[in-house]
Ligand SMILES: CC(=O)SCCNC(=O)CCNC(=O)[C@H](O)C(C)(C)COP(=O)(O)OP(=O)(O)OC[C@H]1O[C@@H](n2cnc3c(N)ncnc32)[C@H](O)[C@@H]1OP(=O)(O)O
């Protein structure tokens with residue numbers, strides 16, 4: 394065992410590009426997108442897609458809006474070949490979509506590739522060979538001249554085969570494989586040799602694709618490499634400069650974005666970052682990052698869950714719950730302070746406002762998600778989240794001090810249960826705690842008469858705890874009269890410190906909710922009442938508060954005790 398085993402690795406050398414421009418660049422439009430889900434994504438699967446899955450994926454990619462789709466490696470297997478035939482013969486390729494196919498720079502594979510494409514309308518033939526020093530030495534056993542010859546001779550073969558099939562609109566793409574691990578001057582030499590053969594023009598460009606086949610460096614170094622190629626390649630104005638980042642260091646998205654800032658016109662990748670090892674760059678991630686900058690990505694993710702279901706079905710790999718933009722948990726806040734900020738921001742938000750929501754970088758509704766999962770309650774949550782769920786799910790607008798009181802009730806339940814509580818759980822706890830619909834704290838047949846000076850006399854049958862009895866009192870309104878009646882009966886002053894009410898529902902189903910904060914002696918409690926009449930709801934709220942304060946009513950001879 395080496396004492397310093399890390400020393401067997403070579404650090405990546407910075408690129409000498411002191412006048413680099415990409416750090417100041419601002420992305421203002423969508424790149425050209427190429428989905429390689431059916432090629433690089435597929436070749437990375439434990440079980441490559443069967444034809445039905447491939448077709449479903451292709452149709453999903455078309456629906457999203459991809460105009461360039463790499464559909465396979467037709468010389469690799471009969472399934473790959475047959476799928477491409479199915480696309481062409483079955484008329485599955487819209488006129489404005491180009492299919493792309495990959496081949497190694499080997500003559501018999503290129504010939505087989507062209508056989509698969511017979512009759513297609515628009516095709517990008519994508520050829521690659523390794524150019525990196527380790528591949529030159531170990532795999533291809535060729536020196537630099539040999540690699541240049543390998544690339545340019547097969548570029549010539551492709552050009553000739555295409556020329557012999559004028560019924561198809563052919564475009565060509567070349568990838569110096571492992572560009573990310575290759576000397577820049579050599580990558581340029583090989584690419585220039587290929588474009589010298591293809592002779593692209595401004596009107597008929599070829600595609601030069603720079604892969605980070607393995608992500609070796611920080612994304613700024615990849616960006617430097619792309620900018621260097623962008624500035625040094627011959628025939629640059631006749632080239633669509635493409636990048637193909639992988640995600641070995643977990644910075645594929647950053648590498649893709651910085652490469653676009655550095656001069657790339659096009660990005661190759663997969664939905665949700667499927668692909669070899671840690672994946673190809675996640676095109677959904679880059680597209681929606683642009684979207685949140687106010688840029689139309691030209692890809693439609695307005696039903697992102699449909700896209701996810703398709704990808705999970707086709708790849709048989711689940712999308713992680715924390716995956717950017719699509720994971721089950723990415724719009725959910727459990728933490729109390731986050732929930733509080735979200736709740737306040739939703740209340741403050743007006744139609745037409747810019748999206749400026751704490752902890753929510755994108756409006757979930759833009760991706761077909763509801764706000765249901767935005768706030769979920771567990772032991773990390775506070776009053777804001779609890780109040781948000783009761784309001785959005787049950788229309789209950791708890792006043793602030795009641796929120797504080799009720800969150801302590803919830804916290805005790807949470808500490809016992811130790812798991813997430815749903816909105817329905819919270820509502821059940823709320824009803825139980827405040828005795829909603831509970832006959833053991835209720836008012837029966839309240840009778841009110843007006844007396845002199847606009848005052849009210851009230852008498853009612855009351856159930857409170859185990860006590861059932863009659864109360865009577867006067868006041869400047871029904872609530873005041875009821876409070877006086879109860880104070881008299883309890884032998885203690887009951888004071889209303891705070892009062893809120895609102896309605897829930899509408900039309901014949903509308904009900905009133907009253908929230909009262911009561912003080913009896915030195916005890917302060919909230920009570921809640923819900924009823925078709927606001928007066929009865931308020932009386933219920935008073936009894937709810939008294940019941941929670943656990944007051945015992947002094948018994949008199951004639952009263953019955955339950
Ligand atoms: C980075 C990427 O994703 S590149 C795309 C990789 N994708 C795939 O490989 C999936 C499809 N591949 C296949 O089905 C097969 O590998 C085939 C059909 C292409 C080739 O199959 P085989 O001829 O049996 O070769 P094998 O799979 O062992 O590949 C290694 C051979 O390819 C050669 N090779 C590898 N890359 C290239 C290249 N770009 N150009 C020319 N030759 C190459 C190697 O030198 C080696 O040749 P050798 O057998 O003479 O030593």
Ligand SMILES: CC(C)C(=O)C(=O)O
Pocket residue numbers: 433495521568570571602604605606607637639
């Ligand atoms: C063929 C090339 C583009 C590739 O897939 C890679 O280098 O990752």
